[in-house]
Amino acid sequence: MNLEEHLDALLSPASGEQSTPPEITRPAATAPKGWEPGVRYEPGGSMLVTAPAADAPPKDESGWRARVEELGLAVPGGYRVRLVEARHDPAAWHRDTQGEDAVTRPVWRCRYLIEPTVPGWASAEDLNSLIRDVMRRRRKPRTPGEQPARALAVVYADPQAGKVGRDGGTKELVARVAERFDRLEDHLRDLGKVGRAPDSAYWLDAGDCIEGYENVASQAFTNDLTLTQMVRVHRRLTFEGLDRLATTFPRVVAATCGSNHGRVRRGKDPVGPPQDDWGIEVLSQIADAYGMNPDAYGHVSFAMPETWRDTVSLNMAGTIVGLAHGHQYARPEKAPDWWKGQTFGRQPIADAKILVSGHFHHFRAQQLGAGRLWVQAPTLDNGSDWYAMRSGEVSQPGLLVFSVTASGWDDLRIL
Template identity: 75%
Template sequence: MPVPAMSLTTDLQALLQPAGEGQTQPTQIQRPQAAAPRGWETGVRYEPGGTMVVTAPATEQPPNSEQDWRERVEALGLAIPEGFRVRLTEARHDPAAWHRDAQGDDAVTRPVWRCRYVIEPAAPAWLSFGDVDSLVRDAMRRRRKPRAALETAERALVVVYADAQAGKVGRDGGTPELVARIAERFDRLDDHIRDLKTVGRAPTAAYWADAGDCIEGFENTGQQAFTNDLTLTEMVRVHRRLTFEGLDRLAGRFDRVVAATCGSNHARVRRGKDAVGPPVDDWGIEVLSQIGDAYARNPAAYGHVSFVMPERWRDTVSLDVAGTVVGLAHGHQYPRPEKAGDWWRGQTFGRQPVADAQILITGHYHHFRAQQLGNGRLHIQAPTLDNGSDWYTVRSGEVSASGLLVFSVGPEGWDDLRIL
């Protein structure tokens, strides 16, 4: 219903008249107090689990004791639950905060303390079940849950054959010593496979990863012409027969075997020190290709063995090993072993074969090294199988220990890494 115009005019005139005796004055407008700095506004924030974060009003006196903390929090009207405590988490001194002591007074500056507290359980939740001794005792006495059966899960054995450099003569001998050393490592490989079966982690497939430098060559350094004990074709022949032996041992024990190799510096076909042809012009890649041709002639015995080699203009490969992408590179692509991570990251940006690898296997630097990189990636640098790098020992005093590196890959990642 509309209000009559006369009524509105009368009410307006009444408001404009001076207040008579006993008439209540209109409430005086409150001037705003100084706002607290951002983030220090008085209030309470409730966290999961019942914890409260309390920002108290500024005070002139600093907090002195736990009782003082409690009183300042309770002054806000908060009740401290039983079993909870008040803890000071932050105290900040403001030397020039401004105030207005009384309504209408001018603002003045005065130092104050701004404090933040937390109301939390007096003890961690797990302590409610007993003391530390009982906690550890109960955890150690618990019964282990039976391991879930993984009937279809693949466990793969990876054998890394790196830097044999057939034909090289060094402190540990020449070709006879190299062949004997590798034969002894193959015997240790048989023992390792048996040990994995004994502990219930028997592999269901095997991967032969040749990390390069299978032969010494003649074009890498001038001394090779005087220190090698084999001709170039003999180096290739020795490497081929050693690889045949290693793959035969795996082929006779596993229903699936994958053999892979990569390009390297010693095995690269060269004229002088210059590489000839594309990256796949490599004696190690050629030898694995020869073995693949030979196995193809007898599918009844070797039909379960497959071969992986780099593309024509690449010198690295990647394999799907039991659901984990494993990359294989020689390692001569970067100047120092510490640079492996930088090189690998660059390969990822360049979408090269090892870009998606979760595990990267390399050789070249003749000593074992393992390093976790990024989010769950692993670089494994394999030890050498050769007769020793005397030039490096003379220069640095370091001596590389020979060995055949093995590890397993399963549904939960890699394990059982050993140097045989």
């Protein structure tokens, strides 16, 4: 072929039989996304097999096994094949033989699981070995340097100094509080014996430090102290409790919150901002006194609410603990909803993981949300007879204590 003939051949249109390869003119028979044939290896040695489309799924394990083996997979000994998913496609492209045109007709798409006949965890022998090995394991003792920071919380709630009730008056209150302080020393000794001695202490005054005269009319006839005497008794009891902590721990934090009995009132109405509270004032007086002797009390610090707030939060060994009296809600059952609202409103206890409250004169603890804890402290007062007559419930006095680390809380007791 000369040059002109060669050019003519290149420029001439090709014949119809050779214009397009047959494979391109036929529609492609592809599987939907996620149903492409293949094998996925699962943890534990199982295999998830997606088989090509077929007319109908096999009816039993022998058919399932044959379907899997058609793909060139060998089922190991001690394994079984199980149909785990079958999906009917009423209008699927399907090609019977390579090279033939694809046609539209119903097909089934199936997945099979090749798994051990007896899972390892279900073997009685393996299960016995697992339990035996776990029970024989012993935790390695921690060295002193590995001990996490640990804080002690002492919740001093509702003493209501000056109140007279079924359990006595001021004399009985002072004796009760002194006994709880002695039990606190026993508790600290117990924690030391089990290797969980705290390295700091937090005095959490949950409010209602005095009984007062202005909340209800009956208070004028059920007290055995004047108002200034009530404040004096509360100050001296608080000073004693803090002094015991200050001589025991290298770091002490004292905190309080606003409350209804402690609030300065005219009748039932509060006077001034929430900070106008006898409990807050007493702690402020003690802070002033401690500040005069930094050699003895320089390691004691104080936390009180802001002027227009009645709650506080403290970072105790890496865990945020909130303190509120509890008079902000009508019933103890409302505490969780109130706490949620405070969180949404970015109030002082918004970031607290543990909320401590008083007011309702009985112990209660409830886990909330993702790892939060609400603890309602028992009372230290001489009894709430009006509530006992109305409900039949009788509050048991006590001093609430618990420990806190960055991981959470433990060693909760009522002394």
